[in-house]
Amino acid sequence: xxxxxxxxxxxxxxxxxxxxxxxxxxxxxxxxxxxxxxxxxxxxxxxxxxxxxxxxxxxxxxxxxxxxxxxxxxxxxxxxxxxxxxxxxxxxxxxxxxxxxxxxxxxxxxxxxxxxxxxxxxxxxxxxxxxxxxxxxxxxxxxxxxxxxxxxxxxxxxxxxxxxxxxxxxxxxxxxxxxxxxxxxxxxxxxxxxxxxxxxxxxxxxxxxxxxxxxxxxxxxxxxxxxxxxxxxxxxxxxxxxxxxxxxxxxxxxxxxxxxxxxxxxxxxxxxxxxxxxxxxxxxxxxxxxxxxxxxxxxxxxxxxxxxxxxxxxxxxxxxxxxxxxxxxxxxxxxxxxxxxxxxxxxxxxxxxxxxxxxxxxxxxxxxxxxxxxxxxxxxxxxxxxxxxxxxxxxxxxxxxxxxxxxxxxxxxxxxxxxxxxxxxxxxxxxxxxxxxxxxxxxxxxxxxxxxxxxxxxxxxxxxxxxxxxxxxxxxxxxxxxxxxxxxxxxxxxxxxxxxxxxxxxxxxxxxxxxxxxxxxxxxxxxxxxxxxxxxxxxxxxxxxxxxxxxxxxxxxxxxxxxxxxxxxxxxxxxxxxxxxxxxxxxxxxxxxxxxxxxxxxxxxxxxxxxxxxxxxxxxxxxxxxxxx
Numbered sequence: 001x002x003x004x005x006x007x008x009x010x011x012x013x014x015x016x017x018x019x020x021x022x023x024x025x026x027x028x029x030x031x032x033x034x035x036x037x038x039x040x041x042x043x044x045x046x047x048x049x050x051x052x053x054x055x056x057x058x059x060x061x062x063x064x065x066x067x068x069x070x071x072x073x074x075x076x077x078x079x080x081x082x083x084x085x086x087x088x089x090x091x092x093x094x095x096x097x098x099x100x101x102x103x104x105x106x107x108x109x110x111x112x113x114x115x116x117x118x119x120x121x122x123x124x125x126x127x128x129x130x131x132x133x134x135x136x137x138x139x140x141x142x143x144x145x146x147x148x149x150x151x152x153x154x155x156x157x158x159x160x161x162x163x164x165x166x167x168x169x170x171x172x173x174x175x176x177x178x179x180x181x182x183x184x185x186x187x188x189x190x191x192x193x194x195x196x197x198x199x200x201x202x203x204x205x206x207x208x209x210x211x212x213x214x215x216x217x218x219x220x221x222x223x224x225x226x227x228x229x230x231x232x233x234x235x236x237x238x239x240x241x242x243x244x245x246x247x248x249x250x251x252x253x254x255x256x257x258x259x260x261x262x263x264x265x266x267x268x269x270x271x272x273x274x275x276x277x278x279x280x281x282x283x284x285x286x287x288x289x290x291x292x293x294x295x296x297x298x299x300x301x302x303x304x305x306x307x308x309x310x311x312x313x314x315x316x317x318x319x320x321x322x323x324x325x326x327x328x329x330x331x332x333x334x335x336x337x338x339x340x341x342x343x344x345x346x347x348x349x350x351x352x353x354x355x356x357x358x359x360x361x362x363x364x365x366x367x368x369x370x371x372x373x374x375x376x377x378x379x380x381x382x383x384x385x386x387x388x389x390x391x392x393x394x395x396x397x398x399x400x401x402x403x404x405x406x407x408x409x410x411x412x413x414x415x416x417x418x419x420x421x422x423x424x425x426x427x428x429x430x431x432x433x434x435x436x437x438x439x440x441x442x443x444x445x446x447x448x449x450x451x452x453x454x455x456x457x458x459x460x461x462x463x464x465x466x467x468x469x470x471x472x473x474x475x476x477x478x479x480x481x482x483x484x485x486x487x488x489x490x491x492x493x494x495x496x497x498x499x500x501x502x503x504x505x506x507x508x509x510x511x512x513x514x515x516x517x518x519x520x521x522x523x524x525x526x527x528x529x530x531x532x533x534x535x536x537x538x539x540x541x542x543x544x545x546x547x548x549x550x551x552x553x554x555x556x557x558x559x560x561x562x563x564x565x566x567x568x569x570x571x572x573x574x575x576x577x578x579x580x581x582x583x584x585x586x587x588x589x590x591x592x593x594x595x596x597x598x599x600x601x602x603x604x605x606x607x608x609x610x611x612x613x614x615x616x617x618x619x620x621x622x623x624x625x626x627x628x629x
Contacts, residue, residue, distance in 0.1 A: 006062045009118075010053060013061075016114035017052050018045065024106035040097050048088055055084040056115070074116055081111040138166040140202055142230075144194070144221050145209035146172035146180075146187045149235055153209045153251065154183055169201050173217075191217075194224040205521075207251060208234040222254060222519075231521030254519045275356075275491035276301040279397075282354035283308055284339055284387060285361030287315025289444065290402055293483040294358050299323055305331040307352055310361070311338040339383030349390040358486070359387055360402045362418070369414040370537040373592045374584045380417035381424075381580065388424055392432040400490040401425050401438040403498070405475065408440075409602045412537070416596045416603040420577070423599070426496055427568035435495035439486045440563075442475035442501075451509065455516050463528040465513045470532060472541050473506040489560050500552065502559040573599075 021041050025033055041048075056062070059080035085108045092099060141157060143150045150170060157165045170187040171194060172178070177187045189197050197203065206225050210218060218234075225232040232254045281298050285291040286308030292315070298306055306323070310316040313336050320334045333352070337344045339361045362380050363369055369376035384401065391399045403422055406415030425436035443451075451474075458465045477485075482501065489499035514524045522528045535541070553562050576599045583591040593605045 009062050012118045013053060013056060013115055014049055016118060017049050017111065020107045020110035020114055021048075021103070023110055024103045027106060028100060028103055037099060037103075040099060044092065044095065044097055047091065051087055051091065052084040052111075055087065056080050059083070061115075061119075074120075077116040077119065078112055081108055081115065085111065138164050139204040141165050141167045142169050142171065142194075142197060142201065142203040142206045143167055143185075143209055144171045144206060144225075145213070145235075146170040146174070146177050146182055147210070149211050150209040151182055153207055153235065154185060156251075165205070168203070169197055171197060191220060191224065194221070195228055198228040198230055203228070203230050205231045205233065208232065208254075211235050225254075226515060226518040229518060229521070229523055232519050271491045272487055273301050275487070276303050278302070278304045279355040280305045280307065280352060281356045281358070282349075282352065283358045283360060284310075285359075286310050286334075287312050287317075287319055288360060289479055290483060290486075291358075291360035292319040293479045294360060294486065295319055295323060296326075297480070297483050297487055298358075299327045299330050303330075305333060305352075307333045307335060307354060309335045309337055309339075309348065311336065338379075339387055340378055342382075342386045342389075345386045345390050346393070349387075349394045349396070353394055355397045356490070357387065357391055357396055357399045358402065358490070359384060359399065361387075362402070362421075364404070364414060366406065366412045366414050367536045369417070370412055373413040373589050373596075374587060376413050376417050377580060377584050377592065380414070381420050381577065384421040385424055385577065388428050388436065391434050391436075392428060396434050398490060398493065399425065399434055399436045400486065400493070401436070402486065403438045403440040405440060405442040409604070410600065411604050413593065413596065416600050419600045419603070420580075420596075422498060423568050423573060424577075426498075426566055427570040427573050429496040430567065431570055435493060437490065437493040437495065437497050437499060439489045439499045439501065441477060441482050441485070444477060444479045444482050451512070452516070455513055456520075459517060459520050459522070459528055464531040465517065465528060466531050466533050467510050467513050468533050468535050469541060470508075470510045472509045472535070474509060475506055477501065485557075485559055488557055489555075492555060492557070492560070498563040499555075500561040500563055502561065 022033070025037055025041070029037075059076050061076060061080055085104060088107075089104050092104075143153055150172070154167050157163060157167055167185050170177075170182060170185055171189050171191070172187050173190045175190070178189065180187050188201070194206075198206070206228065208218065208221055208225070210221070222232065222234075233251050234254050235251055276298055281303045283291050283294050283298070283306070286295050287310035291308075291310070295306060295308055296319075308316055308319060316334050316336065320332065323330055323332055335348055335352075337348060339345060339359075361383060363376050388399065401421055404415065404418050406412065407419040407422055408415075410416040410419055422438045422440075425438055428434070429436040455465055485501045489501075493499070510530070513530055517524045517528045517530075520528075524530055555562055576595070580592070580595045580599065583595045586592075597603045597605060
């Protein structure tokens with residue numbers, strides 16, 4: 001098929017090349033073909049045609065997709081025509097072929113018109129065909145952003161007829177653009193006219209094409225689009241468009257991350273480079289949502305070796321293949337092991353001797369761990385203790401624990417186990433040469449088992465979307481943002497700290513569900529029902545970030561804070577953990593929770609028998625507190 005297209009294009013060019021000379025002679029002699037000049041041309045017709053075809057080939061005129069012909073293809077045609085005709089002029093001069101000089105100038109212009117015209121004819125034909133199609137077969141598109149990106153989106157939509165999308169209007173805040181046309185499509189308003197424009201032009205879908213806009217501007221338009229009940233898609237920000245190119249594959253559905261409008265994290269690249277470059281770095285749980293993103297971020301900073309440790313071979317295999325493809329020079333090792341196996345962990349660290357450990361391996365699902373407390377303790381507490389002790393034994397420079405806001409005043413087993421993990425690293429920091437630190441943050445958007453993928457799946461299935469309580473609020477950040485801040489915190493750590501990441505403003509889960517429904521082109525409670533299921537065991541209405549806000553101090557990074565180190569008696573803590581181990585062996589959930597409460601005084605086990613609500617004025621962090629009798 002490709003060869004046939006090239007042959008067909010060459011055939012058209014042969015006709016165009018020779019027609020150009022015939023027309024030039026005809027025009028030059030006012031409608032009469034001078035036979036003497038015609039004879040000179042015919043004597044050199046093979047050489048002229050062959051030379052031009054070779055030049056056209058070298059200018060890649062036969063590789064361009066002429067159904068998408070644009071100004072770039074026209075520039076190629078102009079350049080090829082100029083070079084080809086200069087060479088022909090030199091050839092004819094050396095051959096002493098006496099054609100009038102004006103013929104060469106006319107042939108150049110005719111070459112551009114005929115060769116270029118053949119490339120644009122098909123696109124014109126497609127545009128005419130597109131214009132007479134039944135409008136009911138096409139989605140009516142509003143493009144927000146009448147800049148370069150918007151124009152490219154328009155071009156892409158027109159070039160891909162299979163999308164069945166018809167751009168009908170632009171919106172842009174620049175008053176100079178209002179009333180103007182971009183390739184035939186009018187700019188009809190600004191940010192204040194989104195709803196009116198959607199109604200007037202019967203818009204089916206909105207595409208936001210503002211990759212370089214400020215976060216607050218994009219967030220404003222997204223909120224306006226929500227009100228329209230139109231399907232909304234978006235062109236990613238400049239930092240996401242790595243290659244700088246805009247095409248239909250880059251236009252994606254709006255993610256809740258776009259709506260939350262979080263600024264891109266600014267990193268101290270020099271500090272991170274000094275922290276990671278040339279070091280052997282181990283990531284436990286390296287195949288999980290957080291662990292795999294940590295591996296991606298670490299690989300950027302040229303570690304001496306990156307070691308991924310995970311018990312789930314499929315996850316580890318996926319991130320291994322991704323990193324090998326992206327970083328050809330990365331020295332990478334994947335180890336299948338569980339942090340529960342003390343002997344295996346000891347063997348691994350003795351062999352690889354990592355200098356930095358990021359400990360992301362953990363059980364994290366609150367309701368599952370509430371029903372399986374022994375497993376939560378085996379993996380989270382004893383698994384962490386195994387890695388901590390091995391790190392001490394083999395002189396690891398720095399150990400970074402990934403913790404959670406659920407460790408603060410925990411009401412569930414998972415949170416209590418993570419608080420014990422924090423206590424372990426702080427107690428070992430005082431008796432070891434290794435610097436042990438923890439980084440605590442809230443929910444990450446899109447992680448395995450998180451609420452966003454669940455909502456999307458429920459919406460795709462037609463609902464209902466399930467929310468545990470209409471008052472429940474959570475703090476969110478993106479996985480890349482969380483991992484970048486974890487690395488930055490690790491770089492600035494000196495040992496014993498618990499770093500607290502700025503999670504921004506809290507978000508109501510009910511609002512989150514409604515936003516996702518609207519941005520998917522549906523109306524909450526009309527097209528997609530929302531079902532309240534009730535709080536699950538161990539679940540809070542709100543999450544806290546700090547144990548003691550008065551002891552929080554700022555760091556050099558505006559999104560990272562420190563909870564001052566607390567001293568723990570290591571011997572006393574180990575005695576408690578030994579007691580916890582016996583409780584796990586008993587397989588009694590009540591015994592396990594009693595020992596957890598003994599180790600973590602702020603742990604208040606979930607007891608749904610008498611739930612008493614204490615109304616608290618909403619302060620931006622808490623809306624409702626829950627206490628138990």
